[in-house]
Amino acid sequence: MRALKIAGAAAAGLIAVVIVLLVTGIPSSFITSLVQDRIERDTGYRIAINGKSGIGVWPSLSLALHNVTLDNPNSADVHLSVGEVRANFPFASLLSGSAKVSELTLDHPTLRLPMLRERTRANAPSRPADSDNTSAPNTAFPIDRVTISNGTIVFFDPDNRSEENRVDDLDAK
Numbered sequence: 001m002r003a004l005k006i007a008g009a010a011a012a013g014l015i016a017v018v019i020v021l022l023v024t025g026i027p028s029s030f031i032t033s034l035v036q037d038r039i040e041r042d043t044g045y046r047i048a049i050n051g052k053s054g055i056g057v058w059p060s061l062s063l064a065l066h067n068v069t070l071d072n073p074n075s076a077d078v079h080l081s082v083g084e085v086r087a088n089f090p091f092a093s094l095l096s097g098s099a100k101v102s103e104l105t106l107d108h109p110t111l112r113l114p115m116l117r118e119r120t121r122a123n124a125p126s127r128p129a130d131s132d133n134t135s136a137p138n139t140a141f142p143i144d145r146v147t148i149s150n151g152t153i154v155f156f157d158p159d160n161r162s163e164e165n166r167v168d169d170l171d172a173k
């Protein structure tokens with residue numbers, strides 16, 4: 001009888017912890033270093049996550065990162081900063097072993113691009129020969145939908161670093 005009471009108390013405590021985690025989200029300070037390392041290794045871009053991060057589990061698994069900046073180490077002129085990045089993952093894709101993002105949301109992104117005054121002819125890559133293989137594209141990490149809200153693109157003169165043109169309030173899906 002005493003073992004049954006202890007097992008009941010342990011089960012009640014576990015249920016209370018699960019309910020608190022469902023409501024408040026899982027603290028994920030450890031996840032920021034994993035995300036940074038993976039993006040830098042796979043893309044070569046430098047990423048900094050300066051805000052809080054969180055993992056939500058209800059109604060679907062989600063990851064939210066705040067104050068994210070992405071820089072190209074080969075070009076100091078191109079810079080992307082995002083107020084919040086949110087990725088939703090369906091549970092079925094995680095259980096099957098093939099991670100898939102159902103929706104990636106970028107809230108308040110700002111992209112800084114240099115405005116080039118001289119046009120240069122880019123060498124267009126040669127077009128590959130058409131093949132009979134019309135299989136689906138090979139993507140290592142598929143994303144179903146990307147949503148951008150309240151975006152800004154800033155074009156600047158790279159010679160004197162002054163802001164020249166700005167496009168605000170961009171929304172895209």
